[in-house]
Amino acid sequence: MTNIAPFSGFGLGLRRTHYQDFLDSDVPVDFVEVISENYMVEGGNPLRILEQVRAKMPVIMHGVSMSVGSAHGLDTAYLAKLKTLAERIEPLWVSDHLCWTRTSAHNSHDLLPMPYTYDALDVVCENIDHAQNTLGRAMLFENPSSYMTFPEDEMTEWEFISAMSMRTGCYLLLDVNNIFVSAHNHQFAAQDYLDGLPMDRVRQIHLAGHTDGEIKIDTHDQPVCDGVWQLYAKARSMTGEVATMIERDDGIPPLPELLEELDMARDLAASVQRPLEAA
Secondary structure (H helix, E strand, C coil): CCCCCCCCEEEEECCCHHHHHHCHHHHHHHEEEEEEEHHHHCCCCHHHHHHHHHHCEEEEEECCCCCCCCCCCCCHHHHHHHHHHHHCCCCCCCCEEEEEEEEECCCEEEEEEECCHHHHHHHHHHHHHHHHHHHHCCEEEEECCCCCCCCCCCCCHHHHHHHHHHCCCCEEEEHHHHHHEEEEEEEECCCHHHHHCCHHHEEEEEEEECCCCCCCCCCCCCCHHHHHHHHHHHHHHHHCCCCCEEEECCCCCCCCHHHHHHHHHHHHHHCCCCCCCCC
């Protein structure tokens, strides 16, 4: 499996609200990320726009429906469509989530939590191997936000993710907001999470907002909060140069507001001490 080289840049999710901004001007970002499933079609206006944006800048494909936690395996038709899109767009990389979304008969369209057991690890690794072999490339997988745990858990989430990456050769998409949300919801230390991950496998970081409460909810409809910015600084001091993006899926503001937030990420990344890049 080919390695994914580090890419140092700052980007945004390409959302319909801002299509025209990206078509009409040179938006000051280094890349965009798209939801893969929105473009896994043979034609249509969204795909045409994506191809126009791709002519201007690198694109990352980020999926929400691979369902690597599904015990019955991956959907081969889904993988074929994903591969076709990847060959058409030639993305920086393809990513998805550590979760399950469907059974053999039903797609929940939700990122459902995994039990962190050795049996589940076997299932996830087998499915990731299948996906990477089908696509002919290594992938990135994102740590989830979660609101429940399983009594059957045999390891922490970061131990599960570390083993998953070691066994499959996949890389990691580190969602800092998800760590912040889950650390609050499950009362663990976010620093322990970071310390337990193979940071040399991280190639991208997501920053997003959430809804506060007794249980924090990962809603992607708020600006990045101070606690997440602080955790981002800690993560960047451990990863070195990686791609960073602001992820907003609801309550999407005008583009200049997101660009101001992205500038905060640039400034914060520049201010932290970076380790030597891994050989």
